[in-house]
Amino acid sequence: MSGPALLTIEDVVVELPTPRGNLRAVDHVDLSLGAGRTLGIVGESGCGKTMLSRAILQLLPKKAKLSGRVIFDGQDLVRLNAEALRRLRARGIAVVFQDPMTSLNPVLTIGTQLVETLQEHLELDAAAARRRSAELLAAVGIPAPEQRLSQYPHQLSGGMRQRVAIAIALSCEPKLLIADEPTTALDVTIQAQILDLLAREQRRRHMAMILITHDLGVVAGRADEVAVMYAGRVVERAPTPALFKNMHMPYTAALLAAIPKIEAAPHTPLAAIPGRPPDQTRPLKGCSFAPRCRNVGDQCLRSKPALTTAETEGHCYACFHPLKISAGVSA
Amino acid sequence: MLGFVARRLLYLLPVLLAVSLLTFLIASLLPGDLAYVILGDQATPDKVAALRHDMGLDQPIWWRYLGWLGHVLVGDFGRSFRTGQTVLQAVTERLPVSFELMLLAELGALIIGIPLAIACAVRAGSAFDRFVTGTAFSMLSVPAFLSAILLIYFFAVELRWLPATGYVPFSEDPLGNLRCFVLPALTLALGEWPVLMRVLRSDMIATLQEDYIAMARAKGLKPSRILLVHALKPSSLTLVTVTGINIGRLMGGTVIVESIFALPGIGRLLLGSIYTRDLIILQGVVLCVAAGYVLLNFIVDMLYAVLDPRIRHGHA
């Protein structure tokens, strides 16, 4: 990859105490991301993708235990003291959450929530900060930005609120934006507009982005590289074309096959993945996908497959019986 | 916003009317006859009949209610046949005492309750949190008259720092006035702060788990701003509603505290009218207190609407 990576995650483990025992939400994950590139992280609910993003941001719940290294721009965030970490926020790494209804404070105006971010990190007086905020709102496609500044979140639609959240995230020119399912709560026409906005801003600002979603379609057209997560582990990582065309991990293939395709004829039966999502309070000894996998062997039940690199550069997978396909999608 | 105020005002009038009707009907619960009670046991039948006539007691009940309401609306709540003083005079004379007591008590409760609630919310589940919540919980189970006795026993009887009873008007001696309000106000405050603290604490804990707090932390804001602006502001709304509800408990408390500490307030007036069977005063005081309580709750509702932008600015 070009130049040293902007972000490198090494052997990160996150454990959460829950009423039903200790939950290992993130299980020894390694990832890296170059400046200006987009990494898509895909997985079903409970696979640990959101917890991984919170680990990077060091926004884990108080009771969570984190180990491993998160090296951003040369600094290991896990070792950073609270004050240094706080100054890095919004200037270095910014975040956009999933639900626009709850990610803006309901009793503070849009203006306040923008101005306070600007004044915290950039030496701007109130008037300059307010002017800059209006510009930011206009840049993310919000009509009549001046009036919006004095409005409250409940007076805007879901799509508009997500644009405000993006404006806030981009306000201090971050080097990395983490978008945690930014469009899941939005309708498909609004989703397309928001994803375009994120892509445009990323190109313009030469910013790195981590796009977290459960929808393979969202990452297909918008990420340079994709990592697939299952039960807290990265089970496959590859440049986007290789992942879709030449996947090795049976879970990736099964996930793609299970999605109804718009071009498929009506009533074509779907290749459903049998069984139930993994219960991480009772981790299995072997590979977590074994109970639901078609290529399962006895080795899969005994030990967890390590992440091994495939033939093409930057493509690795965690499976003892990988799929040997060159193109197309296996049944 | 004005629509909201108008609607609430419109709702207020029937409630006040119903309150006046209920107060009037309570009086009719009296076993036997008001006139007989007034004249006492040596009343002769014809004297009772005469009194009944000029008090209009022989009229149908709804006619008497309308008559009574007519007088009330012009401020004539009737005159006590014991003391000869009109209800209005008695009430306005004693209102400042009760008002000062309630104000000091509520302030005390807020001063104790709010900081503790924030501290516990931030350190939810810690030993400090469990200790303070436990204390608040047990304070809830200490009735006002109990804490009054305890306070008197320690501060007045044993340590003799503060007067157990007596009242000095503020105009004469402000410091003396405050001294005799310390124990009564503290008695009420000890009963109020746990309620405020528990509500604010559980609301703050819920708020601190919201996405917009994670967003505030992700924006790198100072922890103090996150706590006191982003978390406290939305949670303080529930505090306003709780204070509204608590005014009723507070008014009840003043009756007890004024009687124990011999403060000449509305509460003591009410008790006096019960002990001396002065039913006109009783009816008038109950009506004034209820009307006051309804108006106070109305003001709290308005305060809530002003504070909460979601109501102030209506729809999305």
Add this chain to the structure above:
Amino acid sequence: MHGNPTIVARDPLLKVENLVVEYPIGARTVHAVSDVSLEIARGETLGLVGESGCGKSTLGRAVLQLRRAKSGRVLFDGADLTALQGDALRKMRHRVQLIFQDPIASLNPRRRIGDIIAEPLVIAGVKDAKKRRELVCETLSAVGLDPALVVGRLPHEFSGGQCQRICIARALVLNPEFIICDEPVSALDVSIRAQILNLLEEMKQRFALTLLFIAHDLAVVKAVSDRVAVMYLGRLCEVGPSAQLFDKPAHPYTALLIEAIPVPDPDVRPAESVAVGEPPSPMAPPSGCRFRTRCPRADAKCAAEVPELRPVASGQYVACHHPLI
């Protein structure tokens, strides 16, 4: 509106005629469903697709009389449900069932699964407990759950997918003719979603059902529907056979929806979405064609006149003054 343009050749099991549903919020009224007419033939699956707030769920609830319509009629197998009241309406209930989006909220947390599925039988008057238990076990096995392990348990002990299977069993136990599925898979994970969609298809064959399938995900709707109706802000804008409708959409909104779907294939470059703004509020719908504020083809006529559903290809109807085909 004159005769029903979406006539279906075979005898229609369900006919909705000029249905209007409105409800007040504060001083304003929400025009949830405005003059909708459609038909569903026996044994058919009609997909109903549209973005959130377009009124598709309200339409489903209104058809089942769970929400009173302001005007219009709903004919089920010839009987006018809107005219029925009280017991008469309740008698029809066992022929028509409903499946919800949130499977866990659709089950009473304090009742055992066995009782939940037996409830419809008790209401329908099946007195014999042994017979009820038989039917419950039979239906549970039909939806792929082992009765012995499930009957005695409480809903919170099951995953979302399993709860949805239990809801389907509850809907099937009375052998209904018609089921409205209101976003049945939207709350489920992709891998579980496919299981439930396959289950619904299989149950449709086995119990000879007629389905109204409501969802916002076009690919899901296309996968299960014979015909699809597209709804926007309380009105139908297009109805037609699903393959044909998605191949050659007649209404600009349908085209916009199809174009906006993220395709899981890196070679398909996502089209740069033209700025089409936000859907207006159902409390103040635009005059004439309600999509005109976001439609690239809108003109004065669209603002003046409400477009009627009219045929534009075999079996395909569109409500647009300037259709795409």
Add this chain to the structure above:
Amino acid sequence: MATLELDIAEDVVVSPARRSRKLGLLFWAAIGWLVFVLLVAILAPVLPLPSPTDMDMLERRGPISALHWLGTDALGRDEFARLIFGARISLTVGLFAPIIGLVIGGALGLLAGYFRGRFESFVVGSMDVLLAFPPLILALAVTAYLGQSILNLTCILGVLGIPAFMRVARASTLTLARREFVIAAQALGATHARIIIRELLPNVALPLLAFFLLGVAVTIVVEGALSFLGLGVPPPISSWGSMIGEGRESLEVAPMLAFIPAIAMFLTVLSFNLVGDTLRALTDPRQGAL
């Protein structure tokens, strides 16, 4: 054929995910105290106790002795016997009054929350009138007019509790009625009665029970306050409140006369609050609800 092999057959079925809130020592201590007090109160007449009303003028404010386990009060009556019989009165009013509130208020709230419309606004409206009066003041006024008796006191405090129970019942019914399982019952053709009894009541019962226990605690305190002012239970009957009121006169000389009933009342009220609050926290999903 779609893959339909059974997925529930695995050996480990997910153990109940419901938050098993450990009830803790304090909870059981509270239960223990309540059982003890209730037993003593019920069995009072058969217990070998001196009569609570016999006055022994010679033995006024006597110390603890073999005869008088807790000494005697200002009128020479046996303090221990009065404490037990006082418990009887306080608990009678404390338990029966909230039952009125629970039954009437709970039913009204359940119906108002389910049927909504004009019935709901009528019920809520009339309750608001009752809530317009500070509770203690209304109780004082009504007892003044009605005359003091245990029956009057229980009815008045019961009626005063109705709005609060109505509010709790209506609030939980409103949240439940929007949940899909109630709409599903309607779609099955269940009658309103069946839905209320089968679907709503089991889910509203626990929050109402929790509120009932908190209601008992509050009622004991309000009855205590009234009796303390001499306007609650009519003498010679005495409840904890009246005992504390009488003990107040001799605070300097024999403080124990006030503090013994005070401690008894405090522990009982605390226990009811503790048990009620723990049950409420069980039903309130919000973390930190204790």
